[in-house]
Structure formats: C-alpha cells, structure tokens
Amino acid sequence: MEDPLVKKLSLHGPLSSEEENALAEAVSEQRDIGADEEFISEGSEPSYSILLLEGFAARFKYTADGKRQILSVHVKGDFVDLHSFLLQPMEHGVFSLSPCTLALAPHHRIREITEGFPHLTRLLWHSTLIDGAIHREWIVNLGCRSAVSRVAHFLCELFLRLRAVGETQGRSFRLPITQNEMADIAGMSIVHLNRSVQDLRARRLLSWRGQDVSIDNWDRLSALGDFDPNYLSLPERLIPSGD
Amino acid sequence: MEDPLVKKLSLHGPLSSEEENALAEAVSEQRDIGADEEFISEGSEPSYSILLLEGFAARFKYTADGKRQILSVHVKGDFVDLHSFLLQPMEHGVFSLSPCTLALAPHHRIREITEGFPHLTRLLWHSTLIDGAIHREWIVNLGCRSAVSRVAHFLCELFLRLRAVGETQGRSFRLPITQNEMADIAGMSIVHLNRSVQDLRARRLLSWRGQDVSIDNWDRLSALGDFDPNYLSLPERLIPSGD
C-alpha cells in the first residue's frame, strides 16, 4: 500500500492483511490545513489522534514568561499525538510548520485495535517509544551540546527521518521552517541561531537557503553534532557512509 | 496490595484480580544493589525490564566529549526501562543513585500480558507515555528556563512524584543525590549548580543539607520553577495548595 503509516510500521516487521485492514479502518476522515495553524491545543481532550500524511508539524509548549519550546518535529507518516489516546488532556499543543494533510484516527478505533490485535498494538506502542527515544536525545542536545552542535544534530536527525519516508533528494531536503522556529527547537535566541547557521555555512558543512537544505559534508556535520543515529531505530541502509 | 507497581497502575483505574495476578507473575526474581552501580548499559539488549522497588535510579547518556546528561530520575514503583521490551538495543544506560531493590520482569512475560490482557497492556503503555510527558517537560526545562528555575522545577517534580508513592514527610523528602548528579540533571556545571542552590536557600524557598530536602515555600518555589504539575497525571489531592 502507499499508506505512509503502514509503510512506517512495517519497517520493523511485516503486517498481516487483517492488520493492514484494521489500520486502514482506524483512519476516518482526512483534512487539509495551511501553514502555522495550531490544530491541537494544550489542555484539549481530543477524541482522535492525528496522523500526518503530508507536510511538517511540531509539538510545542509555552513557559509562563512567553518563551516557546518546540518539543518535536513531525514528518509524513508520523502520529503527532498518538499518546492522546491514553494521556488526557494534552499537555502541549501541535501546530503546522507547512501546509499539511492530516488523517484522523478516532480513539475508539485505536481502542478496538488494542482489544483484538496484540501485534499491531505493540507496533503502535513501539512508535510512541521511538518518540520517547527522540525526546531523550533532545534532552542530551539541550543539556550538553553547544549551539552549533545542537543545530547540526537536529539537521542530521531530520535528514535521516525524511530519508526514511523518501522525502530527500541525495543530500538535500525541503525544510519549511523559519529561523525563528529553528531557534525554538534548539533552545536559543534567534540571533544566536542565525550566527550558528552561518558558522555551519562557513565551515562548508551545510547549505540552507529559504526552504532548501543541503548537507555538504555528512561525516563532518554528524561529527560536529555528535550524532549517533541508533536512537532512531532506522534500518542500517538509510545511514550515509563516507562523503 | 502493597505491590508498588499495582499501587501505581491502579492510580488510573482499578485492576481486576486476574490482572493483579498477571502482574505479580510478570515479576520473576528480585535483586539488591549498592549505590552508583550501572545496572543497565547503553548498547545492551536485556531480556527483562526492571522495576524499582526501593531506592533512586537514573537514566543517562554520555556525549562524545565525555559530558553526562541524566535523562530521568526514577523512584519506588517506576519501571526504569519498560521500553526495552520493544526498543532494542538500549540507547542509554541506567544507574543507581542510592542502594536499590530491583524486580525483574522478563520480556516474554510482558509479551504474554500484551497477548491476553488488553486493559493491562494499555496501563503499561500509559506508564511509558507519562515517561514521555516528563521527557517533554525536561526539554522545556533545558531549552527555556534559567539555571535557578531548572533546579526549582526539578525539585517540585520530584517532590510530587515521591509524594505519590508515600515517600515524603510533610514538605520534606530524602534526596540521595550529589550536586554533581544534580548538575547533570539540570544541564549545567557543578559550580553554577551550587550557586543556584545557594540562591534558592537565600530566598528561603528551600533547605537542602546532605540528603535531606525540605521545601520551605511551595507556592514561591513552584512559581519560580514555572512548575505546572499537569504533565505528571497525578490525582489532584497530591498537589499542595497554599504555603
């Protein structure tokens, strides 16, 4: 199937046709939205989880003094809030970084999966665990690494995750986020982020103009970002070697 | 029952006696260890998950240049690595902050639960989702908050989590961690951490001598730490009001 969710879950083992059906039936309606729309709000209690079919989205949270932290960035095939099935109310919001196509998976359908499809349930659970592993890596990123390293690390991560869903061309990909948003990802001011990006350009590790990012030297960029892809649980073949 | 896991999972709804039995049978052997032992290593592929029956433990990860980040702190009743059931190999280590009593839950037993006990499966899944919510809050902590706030926030969190398992006395609790470890939690140097703690003391929000912590003014400490307990999914009655 061309279903991006099926494609993603079966990365870690094949699905039976009953399971594929159950997944297909889990998704009810589909919705298109523009860029920069907050489509899930902190404090809400959604009755469905949202799967990203197209575009980029991000989880976020504001502090009392108005600073925004981006908690995760999501791409095609990601559930942006599968955890809302069991964890209510939402303790963060979700907004679109670009125009997006969303698919809604009502919680009662997911519940039915947990009642009748143990293997599929484990796969869904697994996908939330990878979320957790990525969170942990971000904690290291924010807690231990310098500004330039944080940016490098994030770009390496996103490159691989986009590659896993076929959204890269060679060492390039489309990244529809502003430097303001990137600053909220990397936990720094926009001015300092800008200087960090320029640093990466000056080192000839990266090109980034508008929405087009190109990694000019994977080995040095990933070394600078202290990037070890293990936490993403991706197949070996997706990880660049050499260059 | 006095089983801390049962106690914790049933915070979010009662367990049937079949479910309690299945849980009791999921735990095979029990083990005591000393302080400061790395009992799960990064890269290992454990065949069981570990439940903390007594003591304090922490997940951690080292960067290439030797900095350690603590990813989470665990207390009585926590699974320190339930995710290792589905996520292998470990992308972080786990070590004891104090002497601990551990219970081992072989993965094949957990798998049996997922085959026959959907409700219990959802509860276990739920507990890993709370882990994720805590990770997200730590991301905000490291990304957005000042040094003093980060420390205040962590202490508020731990106080409530300890309270939920009956490990507090009034506004006090035992915290068997060194300032070195606290620095690796809050993502800062030990010197700066020490000055932040002294700042909290000078403001009369906190007493912390040796392993004894006492929160002297909950309202002001939680305000300073920008602490909103929602993400912990704890019952309302555990949250202090006034003072």
Added chain:
DNA sequence: CGCACCTTTGACACTTGTCAAAACACGTGG
C-alpha cells in the same frame, strides 16, 4: 511597487562555564 515577514549585523550586557584551591563531611583504621 510596496508591504510584511524573514534574515543578518553590530554593540553590549549578562548568564554560565572553567580552573584552582579551600573548607567541610564522613567513614576507616590506628
């Protein structure tokens, strides 16, 4: 063509890290 938003620059303040040493606490052996 002009407006709105995004990126880039410069100057400066402030937070946090580093290094090195002193003070303190605690457990062990004499």
Added chain:
DNA sequence: CCACGTGTTTTGACAAGTGTCAAAGGTGCG
C-alpha cells in the same frame, strides 16, 4: 577517640558562550 583520606561542597577570579536591543538588508507575494 582522634587522625587521616577521600569525596563533596563552597569560594574567587576570570573566560567564554549566549541573549538582548535596535536597526539594516533581503525576499516573496499581492
């Protein structure tokens, strides 16, 4: 019971990293 040694906490002085403010350039779209 005291002396000693090890690890932890605390200090001081200074360096480095990052944030803030304000303004100038760019870019793309209506």
